[in-house]
Amino acid sequence: MIRSAQSMAREGRRVDEARALLKAQDGNDELKRRYLIAEAQVLREADRTADALVVLDDALREHPDDTDLxxxxxxxxxxxxxxDLMESRLRRVIELKPxxxxxxxALGYSLADRSLRLDEAEALIVRALELLPDDPxxxxxxxxxxxxxxxxxxxxVHLERAYAIRADAEIAAHLGEVLWTLQRQGDANRIFDEALKAxxxxxxxxxTVRRLRGQ
Structure with missing residues (x-):
């Protein structure tokens, strides 16, 4: 049912119909939560992020310690x-599930991407890597x-290993930018062209490609 709703939302942007389909489903608490998260994902993919947050915030008020929510x-x-909201929620997740x-x-990357508290950002990512050492x-x-x-x-070194495990677009953007900084533009352009095609x-x-290539 979740896949049907997701397909419906992608085909002709039938977002409200997809939401109605998910809301009509019944089941135990675990199933209801899955349908709720799926509804939020449908809204997020439709660039209705604020609406998605409202949907899950309503559920979170009833289940304030639900780590998935x-x-x-x-x-x-x-x-x-x-x-601030992102950080407080992630810290609560870590408190509940160390x-x-x-x-x-997620917290470490968000801080690093904004060049905030880089010592703390790296410590968070180091801990994540200890828990999942091969996660790209x-x-x-x-x-x-x-x-x-x-x-x-x-x-x-880390980015090439990540990209070898999973040729993800955002990993490619990061790897290409670092290669560019190292004056390895040929390698960077190869990664960019491959990723842009996919x-x-x-x-x-x-x-990232437009900025570095000056387009």
């Missing part, structure tokens, strides 16, 4: 640039925080 609302808050690698990573997105975060700290040579609509990738 806390994490999802933190990610929505980050997209809305509500950094081994939640993705919460450590956490490896990407480690590369990015090292780059933000001025260590491009160390950064590229992910032509990714905003971060497109913005």
């Amino acid at each position: 806390l994490y999802e609302t933190a990610m929505l808050a980050e997209r809305l640039d509500r950094i 081994d939640h690698a993705h919460a450590h990573n 997105f956490i490896l990407d975060s480690m590369g990015w925080v090292r780059f933000r700290r001025g260590d491009a040579k160390e950064a590229v 992910h032509p609509d990714n905003k971060l990738l497109g913005d």
Whole structure:
């Protein structure tokens, strides 16, 4: 049912119909939560991030210590640039589940990407990497925080490993930028061209390529 709703939302942007389909489903508390998170994802993909946050915030008031809801609302808050809310929610997740690698990573990456409290950002990502040492997105975060700290040579090691595990568009954007900084424009352009072919609509990738190529 969730896949049907997601397909419906993508086909002709039938977002409200997809939401109605998900709201009509019944089940136990776990199923209802899954449908609620799916509804928020439909809204997020339709660029209705604020509406998605309202949907999950309503549920969070009834279940304030639900780590899935806390994490999802933190990610929505980050997209809305509500950094204080994002940070408070992720810290609560870490308090409730100290081994939640993705919460450590999300907070560390968000701080690093804004060049905020880089010592703390790196410590959070190090902890995430201890918990999930082969996760490509956490490896990407480690590369990015090292780059933000001025260590491009160390950064590229983590980013190349991340990209080898998963050729993700945003990992490609980070790897290409670090390679460019290291005067390895040929390698950077190869990564950019490969990633643009696979992910032509990714905003971060497109913005990074245009900025560096001066287009």
